[in-house]
Amino acid sequence: MPDSADSLGSLAATNAALVEREQQLSVLFDAIADVTFVLDVEDEDQYRFIFANKAFEKIAGLPVEQVIGRYVQDIIPEPSLSLVLTKHREAIARMERVVWEETLDYPTGQVVGKVSMTPVADEHGRCCQLIGVVYDLTKEKQVEKALRVSNERFAYALKATSDAIYDWNVADDTLYWGEGFEELFGYKLAQNSAPFGGWSDCVHPDDSTRVVDGIRRVALETTDLFWQEEYRFRRADNSWAEVFDRGYLLRDANGQAVRMIGAMQDITPRKQAERQQQLLAEKLIGQNADLQQFTYIVSHNLRAPLANALGFSDLLARVDKQSAVFDTSLQNLRTSLQLLDEVLADVNDILSVRDEQAGYRPEPVPLAAVCQQALLGLQEALQAAGGQLHLHIPAELRVAGSRAYFHSIFHNLISNAIKYRADARPLRIDITANTMPAAGLTVTVRDNGAGFDRQQAGNNVFQLYRRFHAGQAGRGIGLYLVRAHVEAMGGQIEVASRLDEGTEFTLYFRPHADENLPH
Template identity: 30%
Template structure:
């Protein structure tokens, strides 16, 4: 028995035989000792007990070190996921279940208690417009020989909103190349996506702005210069009165067009850089403004019919000049793009605590994909509508309309169909306002 590592000794049996527990391979064994070996001295017994205690203490220390290392690793993992805002996931192919990191609640609001570990729970929260693309690419990846997958898509938060996410995963395969497990992380990149889109839009804006300065404003300026040169070259004695009139008219119309462009650019700059278009509010009658705008446009379009209907009181505190700009733009667009033989309708009425303005024209409806961007700056129809002799502007009209209406705390909407044509509706807040002396034709329809 010498040289055999002892673990402990057990009491003898009735026959006086002694046993000892020893290590044997990976386990323990019970050995029968000769009678003389079973009798240990007190010193030997104490030494064995000390050795046993030391082994137990060392085992406990190793266990404590292991537990401490696991705690540190878990803390690093938790801090890393918080720092990167990543959500970790673990997909087991054998069960087709996904284990989600508890950080899913912090990142997207989904409580751990309601997380469904079936893969379908994730798929149902991928945006409809992204789902087939993302799932098809994931299926193709798993069937391939690759080991790293990455995609971007929109993922639904618990509150119903959508986050842009960057999802990445590493695929583990068995010895035969079959997928067994995939571990990955989902990062919320909504802010980055928004900033990137803003940068792209800003670059386009600068490019368009430079184009305006280099082209759109140069055209009327060239017309002014050429007319002035022709007048100067011929002299007052060589030009007929009609030629004088033509040169003067061309200079005036070109200067007016430049003035309108510059005014639009100033409004655009105010809207983008100064926090919105400034207003000068005061007591006014919106019915009077409607009639003034119709009179001006009727003179510019004598061949067109404009029907104006002001129902009830239209008094309030708004910016009369800016709202005239809104109506002139909307009615002018209706005249440009509506059916030439059909009248354009301008209606004004009170509804609850709002004043409603409506401009409607029959004609070809605006395509839905264009309606979504109709109020963006520099939109001129993109081939759907031709620019006319009057509407050779910058594509800022409807953008400025929206900014003016929003500056008043109102909203502007557009509806368009084959049956009803196109209708722009403006709703302005209308709390009780001081009465004004100006009067307008109310309760009847007038065709200009």
């Protein structure tokens, strides 16, 4: 039989080894950041703490010495206690690890934890202990909540703005769009994020090089943080919006572009208002200049015949009615009054044009038919001059404008061509009209008449009472009226002429130019 002293020594050594092992395990568990504890399973719902690490003390705010030996219900308050006991029973019944998430109220504050409870069986297969681990999710949940709140704020901000917010992932070359994109431009995104090309393909071709190449150059070839441009962007209905686009670039430590956060703003109404204001300003400046010129010329032209008429009427009262002086004075009086009547007729025509412009409303004008109507009143004069008019305007062409204005324009230009024809050759008049979606309407009236020195005429061609052909009767008001009508419809007129070669008038009307005018 072994000596009793040897048995006691062996037992002591075993106990010492166990103590050392427990100390090592205690040090190991204390080094773990997660809460770790061991419960002895006694009677039903009786679970006694036999171990808890330092993390338990730190989180719970209770010294380990005050926890060891006490029951769960003494440490964990309601309402957490009921949930904990339920999970303990579940782990014992299934003899499997049970995991759940709960919010725990400790003296140190509220803790969100992921709890796992693992049952330990004795030699009979019964649960004798429960090993619990609590992973602290508090900071993660706080970050998650802050992120959720931030996302909610961002979502509300997107709803509150009328801009199309986007996030360009430079590496993936994709764009994530906010809700404003669909609302502003009418597109329904099949996917979000969308390829960069989905945006770049909608930039107007005339703006593409400046905008698309420009944004890539700023992102990839510079260290700039900001980019902005104004450009035209195609809506889903193929109309064009004018947008102001600005973005902020996020770069990595090496200065490489990672993302761009930006916003597209539809500024179409503002740009239209700016153009209308500019047109109105130009029109007002032109009208003021015309008014000054009109006031000066008309007052001068009125003053001369009126003064002559007064002088001759005074003379008639003093001379013998049977004398030659009386007859001559009477004839001169009649001439002065005729001149006065012509000036007053001019005033009436000009004021009528102004009144018509104030009430102008565009209508679809059949241009060829109106030109033919204007020619009817001049056909006899054209035939007498031995001239021919060649009309190259499609019969189906309809132009937004005023039928009366176009009639007046054609009448004045054709009558001028007849009046100022060249004697050395038969008169030929060519009238053409061309339309292009981008350029609008161009009308050309060309003749091979006497022409005039365009350089010498300068900017006076369309002014009142400006005449460039001596010996030909005329009032010098026709071209003034032509320009007034053209500009009233939002167009422009230019003239080219050479002596003894002919004259060409070109009328330009931008697409929907009349819509920018005040009606």
